[in-house]
Amino acid sequence: MYAKCGALAFASKVFDMLPKKDQVACSSLVSGYAQNGLLEEACSHAGLVERGHSCFHSMTRDFGIEPxxxxxACMVDLLGRSGRLKEAERFIDSMPIDPDSLVWTSLLAACKLHGDVELGKVAAEKVMELAPGRSGTYISLSNIFADVGKWKEAVEIRRRMSRIGVIKEPGWSFT
Incomplete structure (x- = not known):
């Protein structure tokens, strides 16, 4: 019901709390994501995370493509959207190359989606080290704090932006 009404973050949290995830619960969540135009998220909840993992590993094994x-970042996004934040963090830690800001931004977005403040702070700090002038990083972290009612921390992030001269880029769309 929450997913059909567009409350996808809440629907996802309720789904994650279910002790038994039966076919009805899975179908409801996947349908809600799809009805709201979020096909990638629907796929991650439909069990395609394992398929994504398989494709990722077959790149090197079967085709000789070094990731x-x-x-x-795609794998971190896939794991993160499906709520597997700790697995995404372990995946980053196991990378044979240094993760760039895109990888950490993918984790930050997942932390925002699922309300993981502590891991969100870690991801944001990494992005700030690698790409210090990106306003979106600060805004995302501020929003993570605000979403869980940590207003003091949210305001402090905005003040930090101002102190170091990071300016919020205005939003825009193609419509």
């Missing part, structure tokens, strides 16, 4: 940060 770069874009490939690793």
């Amino acid at each position: 770069d940060n874009r490939h690793f």
Whole structure:
């Protein structure tokens, strides 16, 4: 019901709390994501994370393609969207190359989606080290704090932006 109404973050949290995830619960969540135009998220909840993992590993094993940060970021995104944040963090820690800001931004976005403040702080700090001028990083971290009612921390991030001269880029769309 929450997913059909567009409350996808709440629907996902309720789904994650279910002791038994039966076919009805899975179908409801996947349908809700799909009905709201979020097909990638629907796929991650439909069990395609394992398929993504398989494809990722077959790149090297079957085709001799060495993954770069874009490939690793896709895996972090896939794991993160499906709520496997700790697994995404372990995946980053096991990377044979240094993760770039895209990899950490993928984790940060997943932390925002699932309300993981502590891991979100870690991911944001990494992005800030690698790409210090990106306003979106600060805004995302501020929003993570705000989403869980940590207003003091949210305001402090905005003040930090101001102190170091990071300016929020205005939003825009193609419509």
